[in-house]
Amino acid sequence: MTGQTSLFCGGDLGLLIHIGRWRVSEANSKKLEEMFRAILAHVRSNRERYPQLRSCVICSSVETGSSEENWLWVEEYADREAYDAFYKALEEDETFLEIHDEQYDFWRLIVDGSFKGELYTERARF
8 A cells, every 4th residue: 555656756655644534513513623622732742652744634614504514634644554553552542542532522523424534545746
């Protein structure tokens, strides 16, 4: 998956991009934003444990007549090994687990069944 040679750039690119998608009701939007601010602050203050290059959370506007928002979590890693190391560190991080699972309970905040995660490998850079 990583280290693929790009025909477009002629180089060995291979950045790994992880995208998580889900929906959240407007009623839970503020609480979910608070959770992500707490998680991102925790990860940024522990960079030695988390080999992530970049991350962001994006929320689209609510469509007319809908009470749900579409959210994206976008992360960038140097390679698959960095991605695996990041998620292994999360699984062992009591502070992260407290924020994600107990204080906010991510899975109860999002629309049931709406989460989808995808991994992409960079093939070209412009």
